[in-house]
Amino acid sequence: MKIWIGIIGLFFCLSGFAQTTLLFVGDSLTEGYGVPKEKSYPSLVTQKLSKKGKKIKLLNGSVSGSTTASGMSRLRWFMKAKPDFLFLALGANDGLRGIKLSESEKNLREIIVLAKSKSIKVILAGMLLPTNYGEKYRSEFEEMFKKLEKEHAIHRIPFLLEGVGGEARYNQDDGIHPNEKGHELIADTVLKTLEPLL
Numbered sequence: 001m002k003i004w005i006g007i008i009g010l011f012f013c014l015s016g017f018a019q020t021t022l023l024f025v026g027d028s029l030t031e032g033y034g035v036p037k038e039k040s041y042p043s044l045v046t047q048k049l050s051k052k053g054k055k056i057k058l059l060n061g062s063v064s065g066s067t068t069a070s071g072m073s074r075l076r077w078f079m080k081a082k083p084d085f086l087f088l089a090l091g092a093n094d095g096l097r098g099i100k101l102s103e104s105e106k107n108l109r110e111i112i113v114l115a116k117s118k119s120i121k122v123i124l125a126g127m128l129l130p131t132n133y134g135e136k137y138r139s140e141f142e143e144m145f146k147k148l149e150k151e152h153a154i155h156r157i158p159f160l161l162e163g164v165g166g167e168a169r170y171n172q173d174d175g176i177h178p179n180e181k182g183h184e185l186i187a188d189t190v191l192k193t194l195e196p197l198l
Contacts, residue, residue: 018055019055019056019057020054020055020056020057020084020085020198021056021057021059021081021082021083021084021085022042022045022046022056022057022058022059022083022084022085022087022194023059023061023075023078023081023083023085023086023087023120024042024058024059024060024061024062024087024089025061025062025071025074025075025078025086025087025088025089025090025111026062026066026087026088026089026090026125027062027063027064027065027066027067027089027090027092027093028062028063028064028065028066028177029062029089029092029160029161029177029178029186030042030060030062030087030089031060031062031063031064032060032062032183033064033177034172034177034179035178035179035180035183036180039180039183040060040183041178041183041184041186041187041190042058042060042062042087043058043060044183044184044187045058045187045190045191045194046058048187048191049191049195049198054198057081059078059081059083061074061075061077061078062089065093066090066093067090067091067093067094067097067099067104067107068090068091068094068099068103068104068107068108068111069103069107070090071088071090071107071108071111072107072110072111072114075111075114075115076114079118079120083120084120084121085120085121085122085123085194085197086111086115086120086121086122086123087123087125087190087194088108088111088112088115088122088123088124088125089125089160090107090108090111091104091108091127091141091144091145092127095127095129095133095137095141096129098133098137101137101140101141101144104144105144105147105148108124108144108148109148109151109152112124112148112152112154113152116152116154121154121155121197122152122154122155123154123155123156123157123190123193123194123197124145124148124149124154124155124156124157125156125157125160125190126142126145126146126156126157126158126159126160127141127142127145127159127160127161128141128142128159128161128165129141129142145158155193155197156193157189157190157193160186160189160190161178161182161186162185162189163185163189164178164182164185164186167182169181170182170185
């Protein structure tokens with residue numbers, strides 16, 4: 001009897017130390033350009049989950065100016081930490097620079113395939129482009145994220161900057177990068193998709 005009690009106690013003890021590792025790979029939006037590190041949306045996501053009793057380890061592999069071309073090398077670098085989730089938020093700079101979408105799609109696909117091969121759950125952050133990029137390019141850009149979601153049976157956030165993009169009160173003076181209030185909203189958007197998966 002005492003042995004069983006000890007085993008049960010050990011089980012609950014070990015369960016209490018279970019930790020989920022979140023890896024964010026993105027550009028300046030996800031790096032938290034212009035705001036304190038602890039106010040970036042990946043940090044806020046971690047803080048909000050921790051307050052709910054979740055044990056979360058955050059890895060933020062985001063670098064300002066990044067395109068999808070750099071995503072694979074960063075994923076490989078962080079794989080040794082054995083992340084449970086990959087939050088993939090690349091593509092915005094590809095679109096803004098008018099990079100050929102077939103190349104962007106290829107890069108994202110390779111990242112997703114590698115992550116899934118290591119049993120890492122993938123959440124893909126979709127983006128929208130300004131209207132001055134031409135309707136054809138814009139629509140194909142948006143469809144790229146939807147296509148990858150269906151093709152690889154992953155989770156997708158339709159628009160990472162939902163409620164933030166184009167809203168001056170949620171962005172810094174450059175009108176591109178979210179301020180602290182904007183990051184709060186993005187964190188809530190991310191949690192709507194992420195939290196049910198934990």
